[in-house]
Amino acid sequence: MPVVLLAQGGGHSHTLSVGVSIGPTVLRIALLAAIPVIAGFALLRGFLAEPGRRSLAGVIMAAGVVATLELLLSGGLNLSQRLVPLLLALLALPLYLVLSRDERFRPAVDRARRYAPWVFWPAAALAAWQFVLAWFAGAGTARTATLLHTGVLLAVVALAWFVITRTRRAASTMSVRFGAAALAMGLIASGAQAMVLRPAGTVPGVAVAAEVDTGDGVVDVLVVPNLPGWNLVRVTEAGVAVAAVGGDFVPAVARPGATGAWAAVELPAGPGEVRVRRGGGTGSLTVDTGTGDPAPALLAGPDGTECAAALLGRALGTDAPVPDGFRCPAGALSDADADALRDVVAAVAAQGHRWLTVAGDDSPRGRAATEVVHAAAAAWRLEVRPPAAVAARPGPMVIVSGWTAAATTLRTRPHATVHTAPWLAMEPPRAPGFGDYGTDLRERFPGVEPSVSGYRAWREARAGAAPDDRAAP
Structure with a gap:
């Protein structure tokens, strides 16, 4: 009997989100053009004659441009929202x-100009501290980008006061x-690195x-799968809520057969964002679902995580987007799986049993x-016999439902002698390429565990087989 894969999945800082995670290219170019103006003035100030009002005003306005663009492009700052108006006032x-x-x-x-260093030094120290944390604290990519953007904003405030300093x-x-x-x-270094660390553009599907x-x-x-309609969003742990822009937050919860926590979110067509809330903070992830066919409807149902596993397996096998008409594993019974189920029934009969129960679900x-x-x-x-029969008398049960319903069946029918459908089984180590699939999966999608459905989709994508030709392991 196959082994059943039904494990139940399971600082005081603030981020300012301004609703635009990735700005247009022209804004990034403007930012990278304005930063050298401010930095160049600071580096050459000791070699220049006393600049005029217009020159000083030009440098300060460049600092204002950098600050504005940082608020638009960063997607989040390591600051309380209440401090942002104060920083803008300190620039004005x-x-x-x-x-x-x-x-x-x-x-x-x-x-005021004589006392300008009293503003410059604290702001410079705070900016330097953000840079140090970004470069040496070993933070992840997202946290590093946030710290760099925050440091850039504080640095331009400090340098704006340096411009007017007269001691x-x-x-x-x-x-x-x-x-x-x-x-x-x-x-200069942080501004350039922050732009390099910006999230890459997404591809629909x-x-x-x-x-x-x-x-x-x-x-x-x-x-998954980054298409219009219902998408599944996986996060690392429970206690996190996700939402599309303009929608209500939905708590991510553990689901049978999959690790982490999952939530179904309906995304509109085209560019958008997935908002993520943890504790008192909120961040966002930019997506672009395109304008093609919607995501498979089964993603929003109890078999959604199995469908997501198949989509991820396919993504490992080919870099092409999800094709139109993609069918989730629960959308059809393959001939190979049907033959495997007949073999299961034959095995039950060979053991001398005279009856069995079958636990299915409402999927195709x-x-x-x-x-x-x-x-x-x-x-x-x-x-x-009906599944309730094993409650009175232990007997064989064949489970042919999806992951979620199967977990409920196992929990409520502990006395049954369980026989599972092939898609509920852990792939045996001898399956061709299963180890390669598992390695690829963990490298590209950390935390996601291998599954039969994912492995099949991976194998079919690599072999160029059609989704309807799914074969049993």
Whole structure:
């Protein structure tokens, strides 16, 4: 009897999400053009004559452009939302101090410029700390990108105040200039790295796997199959909720036969986002479902995780998107599986049993499999009793349902002698390529465990077989 694969799956920082995770290319180009303006001024300030008002204002406005683009492109910052208006105000004030010509406020303006280092140094220290955490803390990709974007924002605030600094002591002037030059080099490196770490564009019909920094921890997120309609979203643990933009959050829960926690989310056609909430923080993952045929409807039902396993297995076997008309494993009973079920009934009869029970479900495969077992039992002159019969008297039971219903059957019928359909069995080690499939699966989709349905889809994709030609292991 096959082995049954029915295991039940199972800092005080804030992320500011502004609703745009990946900006257009033109915005990224503008950001990479504005950063050298600010950094170049800081690096060359000691070699330049006293700049005019327009030059100073231009550098400060470049800092404002960088800050605005960071809020649009970052997708999240390692800051409380309440601090963002304060940072924007700290960027606007230096511009006013540079452009102000009102003689009545000249003493106040001069005093503010003398005390500018008192703003520069704290902001520079905070920016440097974000850079250090990003480079040396060993954070994941998502967390590193968040820290870098935060550091860039704080750095441009600090350098905006450096621009207007006017101290009376030469030693103080030199220390500020050295600090600004060091910060400018960190700004250039971090700005470029943050853009490189941005999530890659998604392809409709290809599963999306990425880390999402919620501010309350990094969550590994997997979206299958990245098509319009119902998609399954897998996260690393329970206690996480997911949602499409504009939709309600749905808690991700463990499902039989699959590790991690899963939630069904209906995604619109075209570019969009999957929002992820963990604790008090929220992050987002960019997706693009395209405008083709919708995802298989069975993904939203109890057999959804098995269908997701098949989609992931197919993705390992070919880089092509999910073809139109893809059928989930529970959508049909293959000839090979039907023959395997007849062999199971024959084995029950050979053991001397006179009756059996069959536990199916309402899926197309479940109904067809139930009919096959009934017909085979009739051929062997076995009585088919209702599943409740094994509660009164132990006896053979053939389970032909999907993963979820099978787990419930095993839990409520502990006295049955269980025979399972092939898709509920752990693939034996001798299956051709099963080890390669498992290795590929864990490397590309960490945390997802191998399954029969996934292995079959992987093998068929590599061999170029049609989904309807699924063969038993």
